[in-house]
Each structure stands twice: as C-alpha cells, then as structure tokens.
Amino acid sequence: MAESKSSATDAGDAGDAGFGEGVPCWVDAQLPDVEAGKRFYGELFGWTFEAGYGASTWAYSEGRAVAALSPKRDGRMPTVWTVYFATPDAFGLAGRIREAGGQVITAPVPVDAYGTMALAADPEGAVFGLWEGEEHAGFERRHEPGSFAWVELYTRDTKIADDFYGELFHDTLLGPDAAPDFGRVAIADVFPAEMPPHFLVHFGVADCDEAMGTVIRLGGRIQVPPFEASYGSVAVVTDNQGASFAVLQR
Template sequence: MSLVTTIQPDGTPTWIDLRVPDLERALEFYGALFGWEYAPDSAKTGLGTVCLLRGRPVAAIAQASPATTDPGWTMYFATADCDGIAKRVADAGGSVLTAPADIGEHGRAALAEDPVGARFGLWEARAHVGCEVVNEPDSLVRNDLVTPDPEPARAFYTAVFDYTLDLNETLPDLDFTFLRRRDGHEIGGIFGFPVAPRSVWATTFEVADTDAVVRRAVAAGGTADAPEDTPYGRSATLTDPFGVEFSVITRPAQDRQPPPAAAYDR
C-alpha cells in the first residue's frame, strides 16, 4: 500500500481528473470497474466528484461543459509555484490553456498543452495534496507521454521541470526514455510512437487481476483490448463508454512493494 500524505516534489504526477458528458454514467462505470466510492457533495468544491479508495481521494470525475471536445484523463504535475511553472511552459513553447487560479482552499491549478499537443495540468497543493493512494490495485500507478514527435517533447519537459532523460534498456527496440526528477526519481516516460494519432499523456491504473477488470469493463459498457504480458506485468487498454482510453496493469508482487518511507513510487 502506498499512501501519500504530504505535498509531492515538483514535477511529480500528483492528481488526475476526468471530464465526461454524462457524470452519472461515468460514476457507474468506474465504480463497477475499480470499486470506487464518491465523496458526498464533493462536486461543489471545484475539484469535481472526488473518487475514493478506502476513504481516500484517488481521482475526480466532473461533468464536462458543452465546449469540451476532448474528454479524457488529465494528469497534474505537482508544483510549489503554479504561476512560475505556467510561465516556464509558455517560454518553452507550450500553451497555457487555463491560467492559474485558486480552487478554494484546496490548491491552485492551471491547464496547459505541450508543443506536441498533449494536455496536462499543474497543481499547487494546499489542503488537497492530490492522490492519497497510489501504486496499488484500483489506483493510479503511472503516466507516460505517447507521441509521434518525441524530440520536441523531451526538450520541453526537461526545460520546464528540469528533468533528466534516461534510456529504457529493458525495451531497447522502442523509442522510450524515462523522465527523472532532479533527485533521480523516475516519474514516467516519453514514448515515441510514429503511428500515434495524437500526443497524449496516457494514464495507467494498477489492478489485482487484469483479465477480471477487462471482463468488468465490457460488462459495464466499455470496450477492451485483449490482455497481454509485458516485461512489467499483464496489461490491457480499455475504453470507457465515452471513448476515453486508459490502461490497467497487474504487476508482479515484488514490484508492488514500495521502498521504505516512499510516498510516490513512480
């Protein structure tokens, strides 16, 4: 079990949310899939309806506005200075889609887009630190950028968050580089995939049984690719009733054990 009780270091994926055209349908689907419960009246906080695992926040789902054309999971990077990082985004060639703004007492947030068109968020935590459960079944385990144009993305994220890049020697035939914080901690990676239809930060959830989750997704009105074994575990790509893609993975038991005192084992 990985509990997060403190504000995460800059550049760490710290929160995710989803905007959909039918909130009640989405709550039914993800509740059936992951067993999430929902915080009463949380939609009034500005965060959206907060999804709970064992009573702790793991994500949020909100009703999309009529202007929303790109439903999907949005990942937020932790930052101690939302305004400052938003400026760095613009200076590095990205776009600030929604200017930094306070979300009540919970924190300060902005939405941005990198030079290859992938959307992400910034979260300056206050009362709300972000996902409080990670890296265990039914919670967030990983985010990776999938893009047909990886080089501008690598330059952008190293400029904005001071990441370092590290080759993935486990999969040498793939164009994949790890992103590491200044302390060396891996936070995700950039996958150059020439046939990708667009650039997107892909969201992956840990699950206890990939095959069982695939069956639940289909029964709840989603679709799923056939599960496959990878060097990192058994995974599958799912699509919810609104066309939003995400992945699930069952990792080997030894890989699910966080190091002592770890908060975010990315």
Template structure:
C-alpha cells in the first residue's frame, strides 16, 4: 500500500475498560471479528472485517482509565514535523511522537477547542486495510463549538482546502485534499449538552442504517441522533455502552442534491 497523502484519515482506535464488552458490542453492530491481543503493546487488538484490519481496541493503561472515545489518526510523512505544526497553529501535543515498533510512529494532539486526534506515520502498518465498505471506516467530522477555529487550525497542520456549505440552518464545512473530501467540520448546536466535549465523530459504513440502529439498541447502545437521510447517505449517531460516540452511514441510501459550497479564506 502506497503512503497516503498528508492529512488522510488512516486509522481509528479506542480504549475500553471492558475490552470483551467492546468486542461483543461492535461484533454485533458491525460484524467485526478480532485478532490476537498484542501483549507487547498493551493488549492492543485489531478489529477485522472479512479478515481485513478496520480499527483497533485496547484496554486503558494505568492512570488513563476514564471515558472511552474513538480516536481518528491522520496520515503524516513526518510525525515530529506535524506535531510542531500543531503547536505553531495553537494546538496541543498530548502525547509526543513515539515509535511503535516496526508498525510506525504516532502522536496524539488536540486543536485549540479541545478536539483530540492522532498523527500516524506508517511503517509496516499503513492503516485501514478496508474502508468505504460495510463494517469499515467511511467518514469523520470534527464536531466542535468553534468551527471557525477548527477551519483555521486544521489547514495549518495539513494541506486541506476548506469549503463551507451554503445553508443558514447548518454550520458545516468540508476539508479536501486536492479534490478528494477528507473530513467534515460540524458546529455543535445549543441542543448539545454543555458537558459534551468537542470530538471527532467517526462514521462506519453499514448496508442498512435502520437495521444497524436496531442492532445498536439490542446490544445496549444509545441513539443520539437519526436515522435521517441526506445527500450523502442515511446516517445515525450513537453512544456505545462504555460512552464512546460513533456514527453509522449507508451511502447507498443518499437522497437529494449535493449542497452548494463556497471556499473559506
């Protein structure tokens, strides 16, 4: 697999205190199976769909117990340089660049509003072995109360072109690499409780959004929003039993015209 362009979403993982519970939940909802836990790397365990790596789950390290959350990793050809760009743009590096065996190098950072994301410089592990297919990663959005700050910050770290949707009812922008959409940016409205921190919402592809929502409910997850249909697909957002937010989308159920967008200076 060739190296992904700088800023491309390439991996997602999450810490869960109840690792077996997380495996059971996502196995039920997304049809994941799981590889062997890597004791050398804190029992890091890859999630598989049709035998291909699509994400990972890991128990928390001592002292890191707390709220579970999905972390999206963005590709970098030089993690150390990307970390310096994060700092220069007003963000924070939460975990300094570190080598992960022969797999690659990583860092964890956050934007000025507190949106946490990862940086990944691939070695043996390039990232998703399957994406944009049922049971795998499909999209992600920076969910924040300060979209202007996000729309300024992320293009300083990665070569994103930012375009804002022309719609007074929604505060939404798209970050593209050349002509390829890479990420979305969504404003958190007043309906979002103040205690909910900004985050990156990771979308997994499903064949039927409503059927997936039923599986989430059966497995103990909580519906937050949807299902609803958009020009990008039918989607819904949830919180899993351990508090990690995620979304699902069926791109084949898209309805309506693609919205107009304008460049953000």
C-alpha cells in the first residue's frame, strides 16, 4: 500500500478520521492484468492511478485514494474484489474470528508503516480482509460516484451470518449509533443456489444505465441488470477479467 495523497475529510471522505471496528475501510482487486484493469476502471469510474505498496497500484477518485489493483500471484486463485474491515487490533480480531467458527486464511502481517492486514473467512466460507490502519487508515473518499458505496454479503444461511458478524462487529452493525455500510441477503434471492457465499463490493455511480453501457463497451458483462434495492438502483457486473462487482445509484 502506498502513502495517501491527502488527509483532509468532508462528508464523502474518510481521510484519517479512522473507522470503527467492522466498518468497510478498503477494497482491492486481484487481477491477471493490472494494466488492463487500469484501462477498464479508469474509463468506468474516472480513476487515476499511482504505484502503491509492492506490486499494487492505487486508484484515486478526484485525488483521493479509493481502491487498489494488485496482480494475482497464483493463476489458480479467483479474480475478485476483496473488502477489508477496519479493526484496532488485527491479532485480537483474528482470534475472535476463530472462536466464532470462522477461519484465518492469512495471519495478520504488517505492511511496512501503513498498517496490518489479514484475510479471513466466515463459517460459510465468504472471504474478507482485516485492516488495522496506521499511516493508511483506509478510504479517503467513499459514498460518492466513483468510490466505495456498500458491500453485500451473499450467504446461504442468514442466521449464521447475523450471529457471526453481529457478535464480531455489534457496535458498527447494530449499535445505537450504527450506520452500516454492510448488508446481507440469501444467495437464492439473486444468484443460483450453487453460488458460493461471497461479498459483493458496490461502487457508486451517477447513472446506473449509463454505467451498464460503459461496462459492455469495455468488454465486461452484465450478470444482473439494474434492480431496485432498499439502498438504491443496483446492477451486478463483471469486468473484462472476470472480477464481479456492483454499481449503485443512490
């Protein structure tokens, strides 16, 4: 991960104001071809790019960090967008995940001075990241077109999901001041029952229909055409390398 351009905040920005435990604070895509990813997402969302930590590339919307694109280290791994949940203690949260029936895939590891990351999976196998921020807290811009807007967990058993995440992230999901950026839905409601449990990252757009045209023109495909959800107009798409994500028009 690379050093952030700015620490200023406004209503749509996160800067280094920090994130409560369980708040989605960062996303990255593991792609076979990062240069192709830059062309696709640069055109779709207007992102600009700079070199990030290691082999990763950071994406910026209006000069604020919003995501990272990273090369896949192993061609057998899926081409996916991964969401990272904030935590003040990655090692402690990893232990609680195990105790709650989840799995720690990659144990917490420091990323130079930027923070500490880990990968985990819930009891049904949906994979997510943990991020304990230091120099890099997470999103510098969110909830605006061209930036993170929401993440939805597609699960086979909503009670298992509610119990697992409600215990881990009670304050940010259910507490009196909670304003979640994270929801869940049964897989059968939208996807075939054989679809594995997973998180679907949503990016904001000004016009959902226009975004669909751009996705098709750039070689992506539409998995689920625009539909109305409680949080806006949503469409599920796949980029030109196979990574699925959603676009959300509030």
